[in-house]
Amino acid sequence: MGQVLLLLVVALTVAAVVFGVTVLVTGRDPGLVPVEPDGRAVPLPASRPLRESDVGDVRFDTATRGYRMAQVDQALRRTAYDIGYKSELIGVLEAEVTALREGRAADADELRRTREQAAAAAEAADATPVGDPGEAASADADGRSTVSGDADEPATVGAGVDEPAPVGPVDEPAPVPARAADADAPETAPAGAGELADPAGGRGQTVRPEPA
Template sequence: MGQLLLLLVVALTVAAVVFGVTVLVSGGDPGLVAVEPDSQAVALPGTRPLRESDVGAVRFDTGLRGYRMAQVDQAMRRAAYDIGYKSELIGVLEAEVTALREGRTDDADALRQAREQSASKVTDADAAKPDEDVPLDGDAGSGSAPVGSAGAAELPAATSSPADSDGVAPAVASADGEPADREQTDGAPADGAGQRDAVVRSETA
């Protein structure tokens, strides 16, 4: 019995030594790599103005502690930029109406031309590339390809709203989620002295 136990201990020792030498020669096994599951997230569109249906159709992937923070941050930055863009556009439209009421047709024409120029860029971009939904990235600022699955449900038919009737869209968000640079064009505030200082964000192709 004692010899059997001794033989068993020797065999285990030899096996451990062989295993250690094999690991040192071939390298350690890294094991299974964590893989992101197929994403069902639906991002806000970045090529046209937001609609009510776009916000209602937003979906985020869930993690251990709720929604994925990177996807939520990206969606909030996109919505905030669109709201700021439309606020500036409303300011330009109000300045144009004020100029028309005060009889300053030259200033009103300059504002209208700047607004139409911005709208024409959006029209050209929409004609070149149809609207499509972009899945959210798994990590913010990683620049990796989207992880959205091919079978993700499409957005429902979007309904138009008064805020979208201008046909002007904000600049396309960059890959890390940050808004693109805003182009400054001639505008006009309500007063007559500095009427060409209003800022209008335009869509970049």
């Protein structure tokens, strides 16, 4: 019995050696893979929709008891958000197809515009770099200069419009007290004074009542 066990152990050892030599000769052994050091976690992207490769490339830092819980929780929340977004997008597409099949073109166009606006907003968020205060300051300066340049133009136009304002005074009937003075003038003035006409005022001759 002991010899049988000894022969079995020798056979297994020879088989293992032959297998290892065969694997090394054929080159099917990739060798040792370098281990990623701690502190180089690969989180999920937050600026675009997730892909299958993003979930496959995610890495977490190791702690005393497995991975760091904060990183795992953040990855799960990000994945849940992306799954919800895709579910809503699928619902919008299904509603759009249903509206087209039922002949509701207006509803289908409204759903299509909503979907395109959401996609455009996502593309703009991907194309815009995050945290570049220089470009934001230059954009604000350009916006202020453009607004100030446009705001100055109506001032000159308004000045041109206000030019016709100094027209002659309209209140010509102001010398009304002079007419009252003329009415009292015949009692004290000599005869014939009332027959004079005032060409400037445009008033006619003063008519006197005949004596009884």
